[in-house]
Amino acid sequence: METIFKPIGYIRHNKTKVPKHWTVSDLEGELVINEEYLPGIRDIKIGQRIVVLFHFHKSDTFKEEYLIQNPPHHKGERSVFSICSPLRPNPIGMSILDVLDKEDCLLKVKGIDMYDNTPVFDIKPYTEL
Amino acid sequence: METIFKPIGYIRHNKTKVPKHWTVSDLEGELVINEEYLPGIRDIKIGQRIVVLFHFHKSDTFKEEYLIQNPPHHKGERSVFSICSPLRPNPIGMSILDVLDKEDCLLKVKGIDMYDNTPVFDIKPYTEL
Numbered sequence: 001m002e003t004i005f006k007p008i009g010y011i012r013h014n015k016t017k018v019p020k021h022w023t024v025s026d027l028e029g030e031l032v033i034n035e036e037y038l039p040g041i042r043d044i045k046i047g048q049r050i051v052v053l054f055h056f057h058k059s060d061t062f063k064e065e066y067l068i069q070n071p072p073h074h075k076g077e078r079s080v081f082s083i084c085s086p087l088r089p090n091p092i093g094m095s096i097l098d099v100l101d102k103e104d105c106l107l108k109v110k111g112i113d114m115y116d117n118t119p120v121f122d123i124k125p126y127t128e129l
Numbered sequence: 130m131e132t133i134f135k136p137i138g139y140i141r142h143n144k145t146k147v148p149k150h151w152t153v154s155d156l157e158g159e160l161v162i163n164e165e166y167l168p169g170i171r172d173i174k175i176g177q178r179i180v181v182l183f184h185f186h187k188s189d190t191f192k193e194e195y196l197i198q199n200p201p202h203h204k205g206e207r208s209v210f211s212i213c214s215p216l217r218p219n220p221i222g223m224s225i226l227d228v229l230d231k232e233d234c235l236l237k238v239k240g241i242d243m244y245d246n247t248p249v250f251d252i253k254p255y256t257e258l
Contacts, residue, residue, distance in 0.1 A: 001248060002135045003184055005219040023256055037218060039196040042208035050210075053182070053221055055132055067168040079171035081179075081252040089166060090134040090250040092182055094223070119130060121219040123210035127152055 007119035009033040011054065011112060019113050020073055021084065022095040027112040031120060033105040041107065048099045049126035055119040056091035096126055136248035138162040140183065140241060148242050149202055150213060151224035156241040160249060162234040173236065177228045178255035184248040185220035225255055
């Protein structure tokens with residue numbers, strides 16, 4: 001059973017290199033929402049934390065050999081569901097970003113670890129554990 | 130630009146009603162991994178917390194009227210990207226589950242808020258903020 005997803009917006013910034021993970025990122029940029037989904041961000045507040053699901057759109061098609069990987073920031077091999085590698089069976093990324101500002105269809109966000117132009121699938125409220 | 134995803138496994142339990150959110154759920158069940166992805170869970174440890182991305186497979190096709198909703202557990206209307214409603218432009222759910230046990234292609238998990246038979250797209254390590 002396959003499911004088709006299409007972006008609700010995309011990430012925009014002017015860096016070519018990005019931090020390895022949102023937990024260590026100060027990178028600021030914009031989450032640009034497609035006009036048709038604009039009412040959907042009405043209740044997002046400045047200062048809030050959001051969960052952003054996005055497409056690892058630059059990743060190779062997944063192959064069996066990627067089930068075990070040698071991630072650059074760990075020692076030794078790790079199985080794919082224990083790491084944040086963009087090489088995954090379904091290349092969906094998840095980052096938690098801070099909302100710094102909001103204007104029309106733009107959310108100014110901090111903590112970016114996605115490339116410029118990364119398609120975004122979903123935004124969810126962040127829940128503290 | 131559309132992207133096609135297909136499940137890596139599914140959620141299995143024997144309840145017809147499920148808690149409203151993983152933060153208030155004690156429901157236990159199994160995450161059954163498709164055989165082809167089995168090596169991918171090698172490094173998941175008992176006692177660990179995992180992020181599970183899944184398909185809200187029972188949701189209606191998204192319509193413009195769902196951009197603002199009246200969620201059952203909130204007072205008043207909320208815009209879709211500020212709530213966890215299964216009615217979303219891309220019906221991807223995210224829950225954080227505890228791994229209680231592991232055997233072959235089965236992860237016994239706790240904290241379930243998905244229906245029995247829910248397709249799972251991804252498992253990620255949980256990162257404390």
